[in-house]
Amino acid sequence: MTDVTLLPATELARRLRTGETSATAIMEAHLERIRMREPQLRAFVYLDEKVALAEARAADARRRSGTEPGPLHGLPIGVKDVLDVAAMPSGYGSPIWADHVPRADAASVAMARAAGAVVIGKTVTTEFATREPGPTVNPANPAHTPGGSSSGSAAGVAAHFFPLAYGTQTAGSILRPAAFCGVVGYMPTHGAIHRAGMKVMSESLDTIGALARTVPDCALMIAGATGRSLGDPAVKPDRAPHLLLCLGPTAEQAAPETLALMEHVAELVVRAGAKVTRREMPSIVTSAAKAHPVVMNMEGAQALAWELTQHREQVSNVLREKLETARALPADALREARDTFVAARAAFPGVIADYDAVLTPAAVGEAPRRLDWTGDPAFNLLWTALHAPCVSVPAGSGPNGLPLGVQIVAAPGKDREALQWAEWVRHALS
Secondary structure: OOOHOOOOOHHHHHHHHHOOOOOHHHHEEEEEEEHHHHHHHEEHHHHHHHHHHHHHHHHHHHHOOOOOOOOOOEEEEEEEEOOOOOOOOOOOOHHHHHOOOOOOHHHHHHHHHOOEEEEEEEEEEOOHHOOOOOOOOOOOOOOOOOOOOOOHHHHHHHOOOOOEEEEEOOOOOOOHHHHHHHHHEEEEOOOOOOOOOOOOOOOOOOOOEEEEEEHHHHHHHHHHOOOOOOOOOOOOOOOOOOEEEEEOOHHHHOHHOOOOOOOOOHHHHHHOOOOOEEEOHHHHHHHHHHHHHHHHHHHHHOHHHHHHHHHHHHHHHHHHHHHHHHOOOOOHHHHHHHHHHHHHHHHHHHOOOOEEEEEEEEOOOOOOOOOOOOOOOOOOHHHOOOOOOOOEEEEEEEOOEEEEEEEEEEOOHHHHHHHHHHHHHHHHHH
């Protein structure tokens, strides 16, 4: 008998539509896998098996009653703990919010549920999706970080605890953990998913996205929740892409395994028919990378004004120092950094107009061998600042046997293309 936890979400959705399986059976199988590995992995900050099973049975009952199933009917999803789920604790990775239980779902969660998804539990995040790591370990090697801040979502997908999960990104919090854990991460164009009910840190940067084991699964989740048309990335395009190979403004931080990876990937995609041009971004675009930490930290200090005032000692030292340093900057610094973003975003689509997508590293290298740090987002923050859709796909392993990933980036609004070419690249690498 097929282990349903090993199947992609698209196949589970098909079997649910045809009645070959049930939401209850799928949930029971995933809960069994969780019981085996969660004590070591620690992907969840909240899991109630009885509630998860009751929700799955309710989904089956709706189907039996003749209710038309939604596109995510019966599929378990993990929800990062900066997104509210009604009647489940939302701690946002901080002891300050340890007893907080929201009354309502975040908009993203409500939309997924309306499409038929079943929330299996809340997944571990770093503190306010920024600094202090949670307890989650990397499924490939528990001595290594899973990345952050969407730590539990990425690790849980990799461990087959759930086929789909919500993550969020302010710098590299979807794409980096996806690369570290060997799964797919999809950060949609900024604003594609409403952030009501999210613990927002940066108005200019925070984005909600998906983690899954395949590119079509990510497309299914976001299209299902939002009603957007993202196409079917599994459908092979009628031509190969023209890719812009760009290491970005932080190229000097790439580990040797990443430099070797990019050369190997370029060779494979060319062999598969792609045209690859090597070029770096002009300074008007790369300037957004330098402005990123100014915006992130100054807006973060505003977002956490209450926590910093009323619960200062419960904010981690590393986050408190970052935010208080940002607070000391002149107000004009934030305005100037935002203006830099505006100029970079205006220039970016024209810079890549002759290419189908950008091919770039998803992380500095393998996941670091430590649990007190989730890795450097150096290869993600530029694209986040540009509000561009990005997809991280697995691309082999590094010297220690841990996963590596590459990133496909398209112009804002070109999500369908980003997903299509990410799947094309993934296929070329397989």
